[in-house]
Amino acid sequence: MTQIPAQIVYKVLLIGDTRVGKSCLLKYENPPIPYTPNLGIDLSLKRINLKNEQEVLLQCWDLAGAETFRSIQYTYFSRCKACLVMFDVTSLSSFNNVTGWIKKISDYGDQSNPLLYLVGSKIDLQDERVISSERAGIFADQLGLRYIEVSSFKKHNVKLIWQLVAEEIFNREEH
Ligand SMILES: Nc1nc2c(ncn2[C@@H]2O[C@H](COP(=O)(O)OP(=O)(O)OP(=O)(O)O)[C@@H](O)[C@H]2O)c(=O)[nH]1
Numbered sequence: 001m002t003q004i005p006a007q008i009v010y011k012v013l014l015i016g017d018t019r020v021g022k023s024c025l026l027k028y029e030n031p032p033i034p035y036t037p038n039l040g041i042d043l044s045l046k047r048i049n050l051k052n053e054q055e056v057l058l059q060c061w062d063l064a065g066a067e068t069f070r071s072i073q074y075t076y077f078s079r080c081k082a083c084l085v086m087f088d089v090t091s092l093s094s095f096n097n098v099t100g101w102i103k104k105i106s107d108y109g110d111q112s113n114p115l116l117y118l119v120g121s122k123i124d125l126q127d128e129r130v131i132s133s134e135r136a137g138i139f140a141d142q143l144g145l146r147y148i149e150v151s152s153f154k155k156h157n158v159k160l161i162w163q164l165v166a167e168e169i170f171n172r173e174e175h
């Protein structure tokens with residue numbers, strides 16, 4: 001029988017334009033209010049119990065979306081098992097910039113071939129929404145990404161997304 005190590009650590013990258021809500025998704029239990037921009041990079045650890053009772057640790061790298069910090073970003077793309085590209089459903093520009101973020105994964109990434117997710121944020125702001133679920137879903141399908149919508153404020157899918165990421169990475173790894 002194959003032995004599974006007691007603790008497994010997976011590197012996960014969270015990217016997207018500034019203010020789309022990356023840090024709030026990572027800190028959904030206690031979102032930073034008022035807005036505090038990342039200055040470079042932030043690291044959060046998430047302990048996840050898989051359905052098979054295996055415990056894994058997600059090492060989540062939260063990259064600043066602001067232009068100023070883009071020169072240091074490329075160093076963080078290597079060896080990640082999953083990459084979440086986030087846009088804000090109320091911001092057309094953040095959606096349009098998703099393609100550029102995905103390009104960075106292929107430009108800066110190594111051969112780790114991470115699982116890719118498109119994450120639509122702030123779905124609590126229904127009246128301000130400019131990107132529909134359908135549009136984002138079709139776009140994600142075309143690029144071969146999984147699509148998931150979240151609201152850190154309403155705690156919608158915020159726990160599930162990390163569970164899903166951990167389960168899918170684990171299932172893809174060889175044990
Ligand atoms: N309505 C709503 N606002 C949100 C949600 N998540 C985050 N915000 C707000 O969006 C703004 C940006 O959130 P952050 O999580 O700091 O954004 P970020 O993507 O980490 O930004 P950078 O660190 O600059 O790259 C803040 O004012 C948050 O309060 C959400 O689910 N709903």
Ligand SMILES: [Mg+2]
Nearest residue numbers: 022023037038
């Ligand atoms: Mg941030």
